[in-house]
Amino acid sequence: MFCPTTLLLSLGICLVQAAVPSPATVDSDLWLLFQNDLDWHTTAEHESSILLSSRSHFDALSACAKLNEGLTPTNGTFFQSDIQKLLAFISLETEASPSQRYWIGGGASVHGQTCPAVSKSGLSTAACSEILPVLCTNSAPNKVSGETDLSPTWQVQVNSGKLSVTGTRDHLSFRFLGIPYANEPARWTYSSLYTGAPRISALTFGSPCAQNNLNGQENCLFLNIFTPFLPATGKPSKNLKPVMFWIHGGAFTGGEGSDSIYDGGSLASRGDVVVVTINYRLGALGFLALSDGVTNGNYGLADQVCQVTALKWVQEHIASFGGDPSRVTIFGQSAGAGSVRALLGSPPAFGTFSGAIAQSNLAGFAYASTYSEYFTIEQEVEVAAGKFVVEVGCGNGTSTEVLDCLRKVPWQTLQTAADAPRYVVVDGTFIKRDRLSVDGKGPVASNAHVIFGWMAGDGADFAGNFPQSTTSQTLSIEGIPIAANLTAAILQSGLFPRPSTANETLDTFNVTARVASDGEFVCLDQATAHSGSLHNVFKSMWTYQFERSYMGFEPIPGICDPPATATHPFGDPSLPYFQCHSGELFFNFGTLGQSSMPFRDQFDLPFEQITVDAWTSFARTFNPNPDATFLAARGYTNTTTALRQWGLWKDVNSREPVRILSWPSRGSGWLEQEQCDLLGFPLDFYEH
Structure with missing residues (x-):
């Protein structure tokens, strides 16, 4: 439909929509921009915008109206904290000049000759007939998954x-x-x-x-x-x-x-x-x-x-x-x-x-x-x-x-x-060999860049039943289950020492959980990466061990949560706890703050930011170290500071093939090698 000029200029929006809009409706790409710091306590302080292609100020008002939106206003925290970061990001991605101006909301001059605009240098004006890219509002509400506003x-x-x-x-x-x-x-x-x-x-x-x-x-x-x-x-x-x-x-x-x-x-x-x-x-x-x-x-x-x-x-x-x-x-x-x-x-x-x-x-x-x-x-x-x-x-x-x-x-x-x-x-079609051909002797996606990683306590949930106070260490380990002769070798080796705390049952389980983590995750994922790198079957190869987790798969109640203290009522991640299977997922997806789930300490939020930045960096560049120019343009200072202080994540060809993802993160050599040798899953497992 057509909206009268006076209404467009005074309100910046036409509230009646005849049909569901599309990019074709406004003859433009639609780029939704939000300065997401993943802190759900302050989401309302960040406004969301939609960038449209260049046009006159009048056409900009009309295009935003077709999306049921107006031009982005100059008031609010958007112009105080976010606009310069988003414009820097747009400039980086589109190679636009730093002096590029964008139409925003506000009234025209008395004679309708100049209209408000913004650039990285701040607020300005331009002739209303000038052709500039457009920043529309995005007033759609923030909702957690499954509660999308269907209006x-x-x-x-x-x-x-x-x-x-x-x-x-x-x-x-x-x-x-x-x-x-x-x-x-x-x-x-x-x-x-x-x-x-x-x-x-x-x-x-x-x-x-x-x-x-x-x-x-x-x-x-x-x-x-x-x-x-x-x-x-x-x-x-x-x-x-x-x-x-x-x-x-x-x-x-x-x-x-x-x-x-x-x-x-x-x-x-x-x-x-x-x-x-x-x-x-x-x-x-x-x-x-x-x-x-x-x-x-x-x-x-x-x-x-x-x-x-x-x-x-x-x-x-x-x-x-x-x-x-x-x-x-x-x-x-x-x-x-x-x-x-x-x-x-x-x-x-x-x-x-x-x-x-x-x-x-x-x-x-x-x-x-x-x-x-x-x-x-x-x-x-x-x-x-x-x-x-x-x-x-x-x-x-x-x-x-x-x-x-x-x-x-x-x-x-x-x-x-x-x-x-x-x-x-x-089956001979989808799978042609009984294992992934990291030895270079079978079909493999050789064009791929690959990361393999695991939780530090991944095996805790796969270590059989939680022992009782009368359960011996032998029975606990065999509950994985593994052969009795291997159980004896484990106990005699001294490579899986039993903690000595006031909780005898948990001490027993600590040993079993470590055996299960090595024998069901760590050893052979490391061997996969080692062999894949040795034979150059992938374009690049990276590994990690996650040592901070949030909840996770917990068939044994309570073992995957850090203990609560007077200063950390939701749990203190600096104290010992099992980093369990699935405990990385909230960090990977940046969904930790949803459903009123609290940050437990001052590091949960920046660690979540760093994790999301690493995963999405890998998607953009096939390197989990975010590009410094991208971080600077987006204003992701926590990740920039962390990488500067901790050093970069190195691939498996380096002397630090495993990235320990924790606070702080660090590089490491291959983990648990003696233990893996004893369990029968050495680093060269896939070479035989």
Whole structure:
């Protein structure tokens, strides 16, 4: 619709919107800018803006009005604290002159000849007819994940190919939730790229995949996009952002991309990246393999990577949402890290990503082994599937009859069966070898830059049952479980000394947790990085150990929380506690302050900032050390100071191959080498 000139000039906004706006509506890229310091206590002190392409002041008012916004005002803290940083960032990213002026709000001169503008030098004016880029307000409210304001006022439309996708925005990013990336597949068939209705409402999350806690549905192949940038439709853009493609964990039996921890708004706004989170089929529905020549498994893995599903969808459509398909980093934690590891050796995935971060990849003892050492289909049948088909009542008949029977069983029965398969297998297409070829002898994504890392206490949650006061150290260690002769060797070696505190039970568990952390995470992730670097199979290789955590996976109540004190009622992270599995996730995503979760000490917030800056730096440059010019332009002084004081994160070819991520952070040599040798997982494990 048309808004009268007098109304535009006096209010700077037309409040009536005829249709959902898009970049085409205003003939411009939409770049959402927010100076995100990740401190949710002060979010209201930072205003959000949308940058539009150059036009006259009158046209600027009209364009902002089409977004249900006005020109950014000159009052408030935005002009006191944020504007110079954002203009410096715009200049860095677009190579605009430091003297470049931008239209902002305020009245025209008496004769309507000059209008207010701003540059890095401060407030100024320009002839109203001059053609300048535009700063519109973004008055969409800040909401935690799952509470997005669905008002039509904030909605936005993206057209990509035949698709028309309606999403929304909040204070941090444009959000497109619950986009179907695949047609709903029949059970135990590989998914195919979405060809359904072209008009998609992406305002709310789609269903999680059916899982063993009886949550979810079978129709679940949805992805979510959090982006700071929407390019003008049909126009090539030089400003596409790197893409971070998240694969959730959950033992291949649970989890969802819509978990509030994984909200991508903070990564998008602080790191200037596009975040994609996905669902993929789980448990028996995602990983059943049978010796029938038809049911070959890896359906959940194929959902992530197959030439016609999630990563393919990203390659085809992400540019329309502001993402650069040539700069995709896959990252995942736990089973998600196992997925990253598998995709690094999966030929159909090659070329769809250039970076990979595996957080807490399991490998080694017992339960952990199957995430990095893959069964053949025959082995999977022997270990799980053969028992599974009997458990669900389909054990009799020909292979065709068995499969027909399975397709009629309620998904709840399939997913909760005791032997429901959850294993990546060697199927000959997606996985061709029983392990990732870091020895250079098999298929590998050689174009990728790679990070492997783990929590310092990752194994505490995988160390068997918490011992009782009468549990011996031998029984506690064997609960992992490991062989009795290895238990004896561990106890006799002196390499896993038992603490001596007033808590005998916890002292016993400390030893067991250390054995489990080494034997299920540290040793073989280090060996992976060492061998990958030795054979130059990746473009670069980095590792870390996280030594600060927040909550995490806690099957044993209380052990993952630092003790509370009078000065630190929410826990003192400087005191001993287990840095447990999943304890890094709030820091990775910058979501620590959401849901009223408190900062425990003066370091939680700056550590969160530094972590987000490292992860998004890797997405931008494939180096976890943020570029100094980027940090300066954005005003990220905590990260700048920390890197100057602590030194840079070095790759595995250095004398400090492991980055200890803590406060302060530091470089380290390979960890626990004697312990790993004793456990049978030496640094050269993958050389044999």
